[in-house]
Amino acid sequence: MTFQGKFFVEDWIHPFVHTFSDFVVESVEEIENIKNDVLSGKIKGIDIIDKAIEHREKF
Numbered sequence: 372m373t374f375q376g377k378f379f380v381e382d383w384i385h386p387f388v389h390t391f392s393d394f395v396v397e398s399v400e401e402i403e404n405i406k407n408d409v410l411s412g413k414i415k416g417i418d419i420i421d422k423a424i425e426h427r428e429k430f
Contacts, residue, residue, distance in 0.1 A: 394408070394412075
C-alpha cells in the first residue's frame, strides 16, 4: 500500500480487516499453515465492536 503517493508500507492490512478478522492470509496456500489454529483457536465475538467503541470513547 502506498500512502499519499510516496509512503510505501509492504505488509499493510486495513484496520477494519485486521481488527475484526480472526485470521488473515494472503493466499489459499497459507491456510495449510494456520489450519490447526483455525480449528482450535478462540473465535472473536460480536462484542469486539463494543470493546472498540469503549476504547475509542476513552480518548
